Amino acid sequence: MKTTFRPAIMLFGALTLAVGVLYPLAVTGIGYVAFPDQVRGSLVARDGKTVGSSLIGQSFTAPGYFWGRPSATGPMANNAGGSSGSNLGPLNPALVEAVKGRVAALRALDPGNTTLVPVDLVTASASGLDPEISLAAAHYQAGRVAAARKLPRERVEALIKETAITPVMGVFGEARVNVLALNLALDAKL
Template sequence: MKHLLIALRVTLVFTLITGAAYPLIVTGLAKGLFRHQADGSLIQAGGHTVGSEWIGQNFTKPGYFHGRPSAAGNDGYDGLSSGGSNLGPTNQKLADRTAADIRKFRAENPTFTGSVPPDAVTASGSGLDPHISPETAEAQVARVAGARGMSQEAVRQLVAANTAGRQFGFLGEARVNVLQLNLALDQAAPGRR
């Protein structure tokens, strides 16, 4: 009986430490030191929350930059079904989907004649990547500028202003947050979308 009481006390103590105290301390520190990130890195516009810096959205209008394809959920961009398609490089479904995405990208951006950037037609591992490469943004500049009635140079300046470099100068690649870029477009040309 003595051993059972000791085991119960130890279980109770560790439950309180790991199940209550530790999460409260970590959450408190996160809220105190990194409030924006701890609250989901939410982006506000016009007094409303319009998204998160870290969750991609499906933009389809010609006056907006389009993000990467999404394999999250049945229709894509489903935060509850985050994940890739799990289709391998030799899978015919993946080849067909990529070919269809290339045709769609070319149809949406008819003046673009270069090679289609890979991230324009491939989903990320999470299916919710909020970023595109600067090359993918450049491929869409003419379409967005035309739809917005803006000069291509003005749109390029917005792309440049919303391009983040490599993290710490050497990790990853340069990237453009699609939501932030599209919000900047809305501010620059509010009546045209």
């Protein structure tokens, strides 16, 4: 019996050390060298104070700010500890009603805007934490933000263009804007 358990225990200890200690330390070390900003949470600071993360969506509700995608996380919006989607299919009546309500709310807050509401402003992402919106969603909100800040719409549109993220190598992904970066640029430049 001793000859059976001893190798098993030794193998268990060696694998625990390799997979449970050495591998995580190595991967973390490589991450700190290769991707230091991401490993530290991609935190964004303004005037020495952390104001958010460029990888996790934040809730902006004031009319003078751009708003991100709705969050499906619980128990509060943009809760990184509770990342999840709503798991509602496109034909689910609850999702249809939620989208209708979000469209109505956007229309009520910007009644002069008659363009189509971009889908990413009324549907949550799979993680519920998406920090970016499409350029269409940013342009849709430009009039409201400009009016709330008493600025020419052209200046707000120029900021959208300045902060836009282009597709990787011009092919992968779509053009988009990070909501936190856009709002911080709006505060800093206007």
